[in-house]
Amino acid sequence: MTNDAVAYHFGMAPLAPLLLPWFDAHHRPLPWRTSRDPYRVWVSEVMLQQTTVAAVVPYFSRFLAAFPTVHALAAADEQHVLKLWEGLGYYRRARHLHAAAKALAASHPDALPDDPAVWADLPGVGRYILGAVLSQAFGRKLPIVEANSLRVLARVFGYRGDPREGAGKAWVWQAAEEVLPDERVGDFNQALMELGALVCSPSKPRCGECPLAAVCVANRDGLQDQIPPPKKAKEVVAVREVGVVVWDGPTLLLCRRPADADRWQNLWEVPHAEAGEGESDEAAAVRVVRELTGLRVKVGEVLTVVKHGVTRFAITLSVLGATRAAGRFRAGFYAEAKWVTPAELAGFPVSSPQRKLLTRLTEPRLF
DNA sequence: AATTCGGGGCG
DNA sequence: CGCCCAGAATT
Numbered sequence: 288m289t290n291d292a293v294a295y296h297f298g299m300a301p302l303a304p305l306l307l308p309w310f311d312a313h314h315r316p317l318p319w320r321t322s323r324d325p326y327r328v329w330v331s332e333v334m335l336q337q338t339t340v341a342a343v344v345p346y347f348s349r350f351l352a353a354f355p356t357v358h359a360l361a362a363a364d365e366q367h368v369l370k371l372w373e374g375l376g377y378y379r380r381a382r383h384l385h386a387a388a389k390a391l392a393a394s395h396p397d398a399l400p401d402d403p404a405v406w407a408d409l410p411g412v413g414r415y416i417l418g419a420v421l422s423q424a425f426g427r428k429l430p431i432v433e434a435n436s437l438r439v440l441a442r443v444f445g446y447r448g449d450p451r452e453g454a455g456k457a458w459v460w461q462a463a464e465e466v467l468p469d470e471r472v473g474d475f476n477q478a479l480m481e482l483g484a485l486v487c488s489p490s491k492p493r494c495g496e497c498p499l500a501a502v503c504v505a506n507r508d509g510l511q512d513q514i515p516p517p518k519k520a521k522e523v524v525a526v527r528e529v530g531v532v533v534w535d536g537p538t539l540l541l542c543r544r545p546a547d548a549d550r551w552q553n554l555w556e557v558p559h560a561e562a563g564e565g566e567s568d569e570a571a572a573v574r575v576v577r578e579l580t581g582l583r584v585k586v587g588e589v590l591t592v593v594k595h596g597v598t599r600f601a602i603t604l605s606v607l608g609a610t611r612a613a614g615r616f617r618a619g620f621y622a623e624a625k626w627v628t629p630a631e632l633a634g635f636p637v638s639s640p641q642r643k644l645l646t647r648l649t650e651p652r653l654f
Numbered sequence: 655a656a657t658t659c660g661g662g663g664c665g
Numbered sequence: 666c667g668c669c670c671a672g673a674a675t676t
Contacts, residue, residue, distance in 0.1 A: 335671040342662055343671090376660030379674080413673045433671050452655080480671055489669070490665080518668090 302443070302499060303468035303475050309498035310478035313485065315340070318347050323473070325399040325424035326357045332419045333384050333411065337377060340484070346375055357399060360385065361392035383411025401425035414460075423473035430463035431476045432456075435483025440466070441515045442487060445504025449516050 314320070317340065319331030330350060334343045350371050354360040360368070365385055372381040387409035391399060400406070401424070406417045418429035432440075440462045441450045450459040468475050486497045494506045505514045 332671060337659085337670055337672060338661080339663065339670055374661070376662085377672090379659065380672090383673085411673065415672060419671065431671080434669080435671070477671090484671085 301468070302466050302502075303471070305498045305502070306478045306482065307468075307471060307474060310474060310481060314477070314481050315485075318344060318351075320477075323424050325401075325420055326360075327351065328423045329399075329416070329420045330384070332416050333380050334375065336380060336416075338375060342375070346371070357388050358392050358396075360388040380411060383409075386410050387412065399424075401427060403427070403429065419476065422476050426472055428467050428469070428472050430460060430467060431479070432459050432463050433480065435481075435487070436463060436476070436479040437483075438489065438515060439479050439483045439487045439499075442492075442505035442511060443499055443503045445508065445510065446514065447516075451515065451518075 317331075319327055331343070331347055334347055334350070353367070353371055354363055363385070365382070368381055368385045369378060372378060375381075390409060391405075395405070401421060403417055403421060406412050406420065415431055415433050418431040421427035422429050422431065437450050437459050440446070440459055444462060446455070446458060446462075448455040448458070450456065463479075466475075482497070482499070486493050487499075490512075492511050494500050494503070494511065497503065497506070500506050505511050
């Protein structure tokens with residue numbers, strides 16, 4: 288469907304008169320809806336990013352109690368901020384929020400600005416956060432697109448492409464902008480999301496309770512399951528692990544399994560590194576291997592050794608310690624492998640003490 | 655355009 | 666157990 292079609296459809300049936308009364312009657316009483324304080328709206332939007340409402344509620348209340356204003360947040364110690372974020376995930380959000388609070392407290396000490404250009408330059412503020420904060424706190428007529436509104440708009444207008452990528456992304460932002468009413472923009476934006484969360488759900492939408500059912504193309508044509516199109520499944524490749532990194536307490540082990548063998552062999556045994564600040568156990572293991580070998584390695588990906596521009600061998604790196612702890616093993620990976628000898632291995636770029644360690648520990652033993 | 659970043663909840 | 670979630674930054 289083209290943008291013209293959106294305009295036509297919108298002209299025939301404005302959404303706001305249908306959506307706002309529904310929102311007034313059915314919206315959930317959430318902590319961040321008690322005020323239009325831009326700071327509160329902002330914090331809630333950042334916390335809600337890729338995070339469910341139920342998970343955010345207790346964090347939001349605790350965070351606002353500790354940092355009631357942007358100035359309180361700006362003056363806070365980063366460790367305190369991160370501590371209150373612990374368990375929410377996506378910790379970069381907290382660092383960005385903190386940094387942005389410092390910037391705003393300095394540049395706009397009296398009140399948070401309603402200037403989109405100012406917000407757009409802040410770390411952690413993309414187009415969604417920008418529109419959400421300014422529409423809700425200041426009534427600025429700016430659109431929002433996130434998982435819920437994207438689904439609602441695509442279904443109502445019967446958009447058959449994928450609104451999450453390419454031209455579809457442009458389409459859905461355009462649609463979100465065109466449906467905005469002149470009054471109560473913030474409530475309207477929230478209503479789109481609330482409808483997506485409570486009624487227009489990804490699967491089995493409750494169209495019988497939907498205030499937009501009468502104007503919804505997907506409902507009319509029975510396309511709820513096709514719109515938006517299901518995410519294309521990631522390609523699955525049959526693979527078999529031929530190399531893994533495991534650890535148990537202070538010891539980290541790199542093991543190999545030749546393509547035609549059943550048993551694992553130890554290749555290196557080295558002290559496991561302490562996980563640094565903000566570093567996961569897996570990341571620390573990857574770092575150890577990287578420092579030992581000079582290889583570019585990532586968890587779960589094929590690890591290739593390139594020496595003199597030629598791939599000498601390839602293994603996959605997985606982390607059994609983590610997968611065991613999670614109660615399951617990862618799917619295996621396979622890679623064609625040409626194994627180097629211990630002598631060749633010793634020739635890889637490592638620092639002197641590490642090389643000595645490698646040489647000493649290269650003697651394979653059964654895992 | 656594809657990846658990365660986390661943890662929880664739900665069908 | 667797989668998919669999804671009030672996205673943004675990086676590659």
